[in-house]
Amino acid sequence: MNESRPPVSFQPPSRVLLGPGPSDVSPRVLQAMGRPTIGHLDPEYLRLMDESRRLLQQLFRTENEMTIAVSGTGSAGMEACVVNLIEPGDRMVVCVNGVFGGRMKEVAERAGARVVTLEAPWGETIDPQQVAAALESYDDVKVLGIVHAETSTGAHQPLEEISRLVHDAGAFLLVDAVTSLGGMELEVDAWGIDACYSGTQKCLSCPPGLAPVSFSARAVERILGRTTPVQSWYLDVTLLARYWGSERVYHHTAPINMSYALHEALTLVAEEGLAARIARHTENHRRLRVGLEDLGLEYIPSRSLTTLNAVRVPDGVDDARVRRRLLEEFGIEIGAGLGPFRGQAWRIGLMGASSRRSHVTLFLAALSQLLADERAH
């Protein structure tokens, strides 16, 4: 590197983001981020926090008072839910059928939980009977953690029956909704979810940086009744509640401009209407699915998400070359396979602003050309 060259402003290239996140960000959200920074205890900023909370409650479909945006990406939301609900020695069942269930298990272990893992093959979902059996084998389960939309495999996990089992056993249901919130049906109150977290960079089409979370009144009661302090000071919701609540006690400085972005993204969701937004995600997923199957590609999960499409890389096709050419020649980013799917899968996200018909058409045309080239190779 030439040390004497003066730095120049970074100009990102123009991209079509069809990977597992981040998704395309609307110009309105980017403009909102560029507005003047004000103090985090300014009455106008407090008004923004209040309104964002109300919009988040609508999005999570909940009346939970404890609904806030944690500073950090989706993984911070995961950590916030786990460390607040778990005290060292607590039994937690973690469902693992992909990367993110595996990450939740690791977070739970670090928080001191005695973890029981329920596994399903990658691409499959967890069967309620597995949950019932685990709850029968262990009579001390405090929390069951599960991923609603497993972005590493594209599998869509049904939650209602599992929620009933968990509550019948007197346990709490913790749900990862990072790739479903704002793109797929998710009912925090109606489905009895006690702790739910998401991120801004997937179906909300906001840059990464905040993690919406929601805790039920029951969960908050449990957190307030802890005998040990929450392992993380930064993510302790009892402290965060005093910052977001009427007391407005300083905890940490909220990422002000990121909050402007989230507020604008939530405003866009409200303008479109949640039901219409979910329907748009379903329609574009169907269009993509028909197109991919016409090209001879095969979906991996038996129950696919509408926000993330995981397909097998066809035999004889060079996974990395196709992804590189998509990026270099068409400006399109898609995701590679993770873990056991490395080199075997493509993950095509249609999240938030990226879920649009013109993107589906462009991507299918580009892929069709590249696959023809691969076959000629």
Ligand SMILES: *Cc1c(COP(=O)(O)O)cnc(C)c1O
């Ligand atoms: C992306 C993702 C996360 C982690 O979010 P980050 O913003 O990368 O921290 C967690 N769970 C699921 C299901 C995800 O897709």
